[in-house]
Amino acid sequence: MPWNENNGGGGPWGSGGNNNGDRGNNPWGNRGGSNRPGGGGQEPPDLDELIARLNQSLGRMFGGGGGKRGGSGAGGGKGGNFLTVLVVFLIIGAGVLFWPGRAIYSVGPEQAGVVLRFGEYERTTAPGLHVKLPWPIETVELPEVTTTNTISIGANNLAESQMLTRDENIVDIAFEVQWRVNLAYADGVRDYLFNVRDPEATVRAVAESAMREVVGTSDLVPIITTARSEVSQRTRDVMQATLDEYDAGIQILQVNLQRAQAPQSVIDAFRDVDAAAQDAERARLNATAHANSVIPAARGEAASITQQAQAYRDSVIAEAQGQADRFVAIYNEYTQAPEVTRRRMFLETMEQVLGRSELIILDEQGGAVPYLPLDQLGRNRAAAGGDQ
Amino acid sequence: MSRIVTIFGFVLLIAAVIGLSMSVFTVNEREQALVLRFGEPVGAVNENGDEAGLHFKVPFVDSVVMFDRRNLEFDMDPEEIQAANQERLVVDAFLRYRIVNPLRFYQTVRNENGARARLGSIMDDSLRGVIGSIASQDVISGQRSALMDRVQAAVDAQVATQDLGIDVIDVRILRADLPQQIAERVFQRMRSEREQEAARIRAEGEQVAREIRAAADRDATIIRAEARAEGERLRGEGDARRNAIYAEAYNRDAEFFSFYRSLDAYRLAVREGTPIVIPPDSEFFRYFRNQDGGE
Numbered sequence: 001m002p003w004n005e006n007n008g009g010g011g012p013w014g015s016g017g018n019n020n021g022d023r024g025n026n027p028w029g030n031r032g033g034s035n036r037p038g039g040g041g042q043e044p045p046d047l048d049e050l051i052a053r054l055n056q057s058l059g060r061m062f063g064g065g066g067g068k069r070g071g072s073g074a075g076g077g078k079g080g081n082f083l084t085v086l087v088v089f090l091i092i093g094a095g096v097l098f099w100p101g102r103a104i105y106s107v108g109p110e111q112a113g114v115v116l117r118f119g120e121y122e123r124t125t126a127p128g129l130h131v132k133l134p135w136p137i138e139t140v141e142l143p144e145v146t147t148t149n150t151i152s153i154g155a156n157n158l159a160e161s162q163m164l165t166r167d168e169n170i171v172d173i174a175f176e177v178q179w180r181v182n183l184a185y186a187d188g189v190r191d192y193l194f195n196v197r198d199p200e201a202t203v204r205a206v207a208e209s210a211m212r213e214v215v216g217t218s219d220l221v222p223i224i225t226t227a228r229s230e231v232s233q234r235t236r237d238v239m240q241a242t243l244d245e246y247d248a249g250i251q252i253l254q255v256n257l258q259r260a261q262a263p264q265s266v267i268d269a270f271r272d273v274d275a276a277a278q279d280a281e282r283a284r285l286n287a288t289a290h291a292n293s294v295i296p297a298a299r300g301e302a303a304s305i306t307q308q309a310q311a312y313r314d315s316v317i318a319e320a321q322g323q324a325d326r327f328v329a330i331y332n333e334y335t336q337a338p339e340v341t342r343r344r345m346f347l348e349t350m351e352q353v354l355g356r357s358e359l360i361i362l363d364e365q366g367g368a369v370p371y372l373p374l375d376q377l378g379r380n381r382a383a384a385g386g387d388q
Numbered sequence: 389m390s391r392i393v394t395i396f397g398f399v400l401l402i403a404a405v406i407g408l409s410m411s412v413f414t415v416n417e418r419e420q421a422l423v424l425r426f427g428e429p430v431g432a433v434n435e436n437g438d439e440a441g442l443h444f445k446v447p448f449v450d451s452v453v454m455f456d457r458r459n460l461e462f463d464m465d466p467e468e469i470q471a472a473n474q475e476r477l478v479v480d481a482f483l484r485y486r487i488v489n490p491l492r493f494y495q496t497v498r499n500e501n502g503a504r505a506r507l508g509s510i511m512d513d514s515l516r517g518v519i520g521s522i523a524s525q526d527v528i529s530g531q532r533s534a535l536m537d538r539v540q541a542a543v544d545a546q547v548a549t550q551d552l553g554i555d556v557i558d559v560r561i562l563r564a565d566l567p568q569q570i571a572e573r574v575f576q577r578m579r580s581e582r583e584q585e586a587a588r589i590r591a592e593g594e595q596v597a598r599e600i601r602a603a604a605d606r607d608a609t610i611i612r613a614e615a616r617a618e619g620e621r622l623r624g625e626g627d628a629r630r631n632a633i634y635a636e637a638y639n640r641d642a643e644f645f646s647f648y649r650s651l652d653a654y655r656l657a658v659r660e661g662t663p664i665v666i667p668p669d670s671e672f673f674r675y676f677r678n679q680d681g682g683e
Contacts, residue, residue: 082395083391083394083395086395086398090398090401116416116417116440117441118414118440118441118442119414119415119416119417119419119440119441119442120415120417120440120441120442121417121440136414159563162565162571163563163565164528164564164565164566166528168525168528168574169574169578169581170571170574170575170578190417193417193418194417194418194458195458195459196458196459197418197456197458197459197460197461198461201461202459202461202484205461205463205482205560205562206560208562208563209482209560209561209562212532212561212562212563212564213532213533213561216528216532216564217532220578242558242560245557245558246459246484246557246558247459248459262578262582263575263578265575266575266578266579266582269578269579269582269583269586270582272582272583272586273582273585273586273589275586276585276586276587276589276590276593277589277593279589279590279593280589280590280592280593280594280596281593282593283590283593283594283596283597284593284596284597284600286597287596287597287598287599287600287601287604288600290600290601290604291600291601291603291604291607292604294604294605294607294608295604295607295608295611297608298607298608298609298611298612299611301611301612301615302611302612302614302615303615305612305615305616305618305619306615306618306619306622308619309618309619309620309621309622309623310622312622312623312626313622313623313625313626313629314626315626316623316626316627316629316630317626317629317630317633319630320629320630320631320633320634321633323634323637324633324634324636324637324638325637327637327638327645327648328637328640330648331637331640331641331644331648334641334644335641338644342644342647345647345648345651346647346651346671347672349651349654349655350654350672352655353654353655353658354664354666354672356658356659356660356661356662357658357660357661357662357663357664358661358662358663358664359663359664359666360663360664360665360666361666361667361668361673362665362666362667362668
């Protein structure tokens, strides 16, 4: 089946071997067997059968004709068979060549149908069933254009994930890039198919390079704390600019930082910084608690000091007022009859005072120094007290 | 006879088909072709990307060599390169190029394998030249894109000198890292930096805590002192008031006050059993000797 063989490489057309198409330059070789009823692997048995049947019927026809005309029956039969085979081959060759199945193709909803005529870009068709000129005139390529592709970098590769920062620290980064064919401009699909070899590897290399460029211009601590989204955004921008420069027809949808942390061997020291922040906070809280207990205590004490002082003031005033009132009362009495009152007060007081003391009446005119047994006096009195 | 003619006709037809197939070739959008006549280049097809499609050649005489015309990657192996400050860096770079002149390309490097070998030495040379002239921290940090431009310029110059039929689209430094033993040093430094940071944060926390405590203690002392001051003031007020009250009352008759107060004082000062020596001619005993009270 020469055509089947040719389908694979396009040999006679001079392009064999150099077709570096990684996207299935020649879809017939790849796809024929799977979803095209007339194509590829199913053909040989069908054709054999067909040939056998045609051979039979044609042989009957020609052979019968020859027989009727009467000529050299056997020889004519043999030549007729050879011819028949040739004719059949040509008819079948033409049939395979222009087999309707080769002219009809369907484009899946996620695909675009890019039709090439002898390898030259002809048109792009939307999803659905379409007709083209049969192979080998036109071929179709069906790249998946709406699918979002994901590349993950550094997830479990130390060499990929460790990057140097501007302040010459090393940060451990794993990220994910989501990309798809750039449909933002008309020729995006064309660029994607024809401009760059191995788009996925290209995206990967550009992603790693861009991330390292961005990380190399940032300091470690922001990268692992506050500037994560900025790092992703800048990486996305650098990637997009680079790929646009390549006319790669690729759109970077998103760069997600999955991990941005200190490397494993120093992560304890970094965690200790967090712990230190907590320690500091705890010390502050303890101090605040202390403040909250000391100041109310002082206020309470202050209140008690003030209250005591107030009590003193009020009691002193009250006492003075009482004594003053008493004096005034007595004085008022006294002014009624000063002489008598004065004498009475004197005598009453003296009576009281002298009545309870050890009274010694001594006449100074005696001249001699009297002997006063002062130490005895107290004792007598105590004994007298005890006898009572 | 007619059968022989028919057979001949078929043979002719087949020969024609084969001949036709040998005299045409297709060039895909991705490709460009070089037509060689007995090995001698006679023409290039689709160098500029506008000639894809069906093309003719002379069968048996012309042969066709295909080249990619897409943006191709050359990824070099990581290399240790010494920067201007004698520090070594592991540099991994890649280069994007396109074959723009298939004839020159074919003549100089023959195919992509040849190109890779040539580009490898050019890249190596350019990287060493450029990185060797700048300090390692500039390689790592902010200058990277300027650095890549310089490497690309160096590569461009060499590619142009050698006339490889190649257009260098981009040179990108993938990694510019420290070798493993130096990375270990970086880790050490990072660790000690973090330890210092942790110590600083703890010390600052301690400082803040002490400040809060001290402020609280100060406030407490002030509150107490103010309370004591207020207390003294209140006591003073009380004492002043008392004096005023006494003065107001006793000033009515100062002489009587001293009499009255002295009596009070005697009563309080002389306790029970206090011995008192008293002459019989005292005021108290005025009538003790004489009922007239006279001397």
